[in-house]
Amino acid sequence: MISTMIEGLIKNGSAVRAMFEEGKKMAAQFGKENVYDFSLGNPSVYPPEEINKEMINVINDTDPNYLHGYMSNAGYPEVREAVAKSLNKRFATNFSGNNILMTVGAAGGLNVILKTLLNPGDEVIVFAPFFGEYKNYIANFGGKIVIVSADIPNFQLKLDEFEQKINKNTKAVIINNPNNPSGVIYSEETIKKLAEILERKQAEFGTSIYLISDEPYRELAYDGEEVPYLTKYYKNTVVGYSFSKSLSLPGERIGYLVMPDELDDAESIIAGAAIANRILGFVNAPALQQLTIAKVLDSKVDVEIYNKNRELLYRKLTEFGYECIKPQGAFYMFIKAPGGDDQAFVQKAKSEHILLVGGTFFACPGYLRLAYCVDYDMIERSLLGFKRLIENA
Amino acid sequence: MISTMIEGLIKNGSAVRAMFEEGKKMAAQFGKENVYDFSLGNPSVYPPEEINKEMINVINDTDPNYLHGYMSNAGYPEVREAVAKSLNKRFATNFSGNNILMTVGAAGGLNVILKTLLNPGDEVIVFAPFFGEYKNYIANFGGKIVIVSADIPNFQLKLDEFEQKINKNTKAVIINNPNNPSGVIYSEETIKKLAEILERKQAEFGTSIYLISDEPYRELAYDGEEVPYLTKYYKNTVVGYSFSKSLSLPGERIGYLVMPDELDDAESIIAGAAIANRILGFVNAPALQQLTIAKVLDSKVDVEIYNKNRELLYRKLTEFGYECIKPQGAFYMFIKAPGGDDQAFVQKAKSEHILLVGGTFFACPGYLRLAYCVDYDMIERSLLGFKRLIENA
Numbered sequence: 001m002i003s004t005m006i007e008g009l010i011k012n013g014s015a016v017r018a019m020f021e022e023g024k025k026m027a028a029q030f031g032k033e034n035v036y037d038f039s040l041g042n043p044s045v046y047p048p049e050e051i052n053k054e055m056i057n058v059i060n061d062t063d064p065n066y067l068h069g070y071m072s073n074a075g076y077p078e079v080r081e082a083v084a085k086s087l088n089k090r091f092a093t094n095f096s097g098n099n100i101l102m103t104v105g106a107a108g109g110l111n112v113i114l115k116t117l118l119n120p121g122d123e124v125i126v127f128a129p130f131f132g133e134y135k136n137y138i139a140n141f142g143g144k145i146v147i148v149s150a151d152i153p154n155f156q157l158k159l160d161e162f163e164q165k166i167n168k169n170t171k172a173v174i175i176n177n178p179n180n181p182s183g184v185i186y187s188e189e190t191i192k193k194l195a196e197i198l199e200r201k202q203a204e205f206g207t208s209i210y211l212i213s214d215e216p217y218r219e220l221a222y223d224g225e226e227v228p229y230l231t232k233y234y235k236n237t238v239v240g241y242s243f244s245k246s247l248s249l250p251g252e253r254i255g256y257l258v259m260p261d262e263l264d265d266a267e268s269i270i271a272g273a274a275i276a277n278r279i280l281g282f283v284n285a286p287a288l289q290q291l292t293i294a295k296v297l298d299s300k301v302d303v304e305i306y307n308k309n310r311e312l313l314y315r316k317l318t319e320f321g322y323e324c325i326k327p328q329g330a331f332y333m334f335i336k337a338p339g340g341d342d343q344a345f346v347q348k349a350k351s352e353h354i355l356l357v358g359g360t361f362f363a364c365p366g367y368l369r370l371a372y373c374v375d376y377d378m379i380e381r382s383l384l385g386f387k388r389l390i391e392n393a
Numbered sequence: 394m395i396s397t398m399i400e401g402l403i404k405n406g407s408a409v410r411a412m413f414e415e416g417k418k419m420a421a422q423f424g425k426e427n428v429y430d431f432s433l434g435n436p437s438v439y440p441p442e443e444i445n446k447e448m449i450n451v452i453n454d455t456d457p458n459y460l461h462g463y464m465s466n467a468g469y470p471e472v473r474e475a476v477a478k479s480l481n482k483r484f485a486t487n488f489s490g491n492n493i494l495m496t497v498g499a500a501g502g503l504n505v506i507l508k509t510l511l512n513p514g515d516e517v518i519v520f521a522p523f524f525g526e527y528k529n530y531i532a533n534f535g536g537k538i539v540i541v542s543a544d545i546p547n548f549q550l551k552l553d554e555f556e557q558k559i560n561k562n563t564k565a566v567i568i569n570n571p572n573n574p575s576g577v578i579y580s581e582e583t584i585k586k587l588a589e590i591l592e593r594k595q596a597e598f599g600t601s602i603y604l605i606s607d608e609p610y611r612e613l614a615y616d617g618e619e620v621p622y623l624t625k626y627y628k629n630t631v632v633g634y635s636f637s638k639s640l641s642l643p644g645e646r647i648g649y650l651v652m653p654d655e656l657d658d659a660e661s662i663i664a665g666a667a668i669a670n671r672i673l674g675f676v677n678a679p680a681l682q683q684l685t686i687a688k689v690l691d692s693k694v695d696v697e698i699y700n701k702n703r704e705l706l707y708r709k710l711t712e713f714g715y716e717c718i719k720p721q722g723a724f725y726m727f728i729k730a731p732g733g734d735d736q737a738f739v740q741k742a743k744s745e746h747i748l749l750v751g752g753t754f755f756a757c758p759g760y761l762r763l764a765y766c767v768d769y770d771m772i773e774r775s776l777l778g779f780k781r782l783i784e785n786a
Contacts, residue, residue: 002658002661009672055681060445065439069641070433107675108674111673208394251681252681265395272399278500281501283500283643283646287645
């Protein structure tokens, strides 16, 4: 009786969210300290101290109707300017506030840009493994998802297959760098090849193909790895960003889209995205959070805490015999499911009170995602369980 | 090249938002005190003082990762419980937290419930004059809008026409009480008749027809008028609420949906709406605002300030010869356009630096919406302009 799409999702809901809910139930049953929940990318590191201070300053120092009122759908002009300046300083870009649209997190931003670009039947290419929600975001606007299979075991991009899958209906390509769930950072060389293929295919079909770069994990990179800024490599690039991970503010829903002037149809896309932001019901990104992040654009969480988790888990799990590549960014590890069946292993892991998400949700069966944005102590307590699981696999 | 729907909206954008942007430009050109902007429903009354205080308390007293982190897509359980209890106390209802979904304002809530309910081709009935954005919200999910014409000049509901327009494809009906743009409050008698028609038609077609009651203006009622709580009159009612107007927090994007257990398919709708909230990219309502409003559910802005504006404008405009009914709620007046052409009058009014929105946006040409959520002084300064406009009409 209700929407067929939603009905289907009730039956096959988000594996991530299902685990999150299950984790809360198990914690109530067995005690929080006895459940090892690696399911959700919910930051464990505190926001930088200045965040709450600036939030309170903004509340105290701003006219309440300006602070909590409507502004342009794209966001406060001074916030958009501040974001543009910060990007220009860091990445030697040349954006103005006009290129920035403040959004309700990266999920809001992705929905906004897809709403702006897609007509029913347009194709959007994604690379496995990818955040399973992309499937829904694309379907929301009648788009057709086209999946490039996973490049196992290194989880770079299968560019040959990518090239073959581009056709005249290809409207957009989504990449996620650093990648959820693999933790891989695509190198500058990979990005250059990707751009070169896109240029060639645009010329071949006489179309515009937009590269949507989903970058909520940009600030979480380890061992001095650089995350290339894609607008410099390919002019039809739209960047989606979120402060959820870099400032540990996922519940506050604050992020932005970057839509450069160099985009084909830039003027329509910029105007259209503000309209999409409005008519999808976001209206604008939360006002207080906009004014707050503008004051702390150079802040980020203490990444060393995640790094310590990464080192411990990688060292111990590989020692136990799990197979995985060492993640370079984000806070996920993507490990091969012992026995080969990710869903079966996820169920089995529950007996050790370990919560994981199967690779199936990321279009990569046979693997397991482990979110290590958790307490170090919890990881330590979980290790024996991981050991037993692989010994009995 | 971009989305056809968005392309169309760029050409025929929101009249309200276009005026808001124009108002800001005119203020820069002529000075803020010389522009009389009655275009946008952006509250002029300050939020109650306790709002900022509680917001700061929540920031200071809550674990930062709980405060700014992810929670269930439906919202914090304790916030949902608090909302349910507050409704039960005020309206003698019997909701639990499970019936409440925290949303990104009422606009977010309407998109969520329409996404949950609609399949392409489903019909949604609205009564003119209505908030023009409903058209986009319905189109977002492939729904077909069916408009019941305006009941001029009293702006009650044309129930005969309504009954004729219900068919087997009617999935939902949206009403907005108190009404934007007319300021009318539908009486209990009207609501009873509406419910009776819906019951009859459900039985006739063997379908479920959901009544979506959009109530952002519920707390803004004058002269002791009561706004009926619709779940008590018709069991297939979903209520959309927002704190944007009652607490003057429109930029913060905080509201909720009420989905009673009595709904046909309640379980699917409740589960589906949480999924829709997630996949549309809202993910959850802003965390800090959820925790804040839970502490101030009995607060509301000083409605007497709007009432003073209403009295002044109604008295003076009718004295000058404008025709309109006296609004009972919200902060809008809907006046007959002198000369009959609302678009022409909107243009003419700009010569007096008066910004209004034509009734065409509300599916009611020949009328003008005037948002009186503005400074009393501004109204006083604008009066001479209104006088000249009707004298020269």
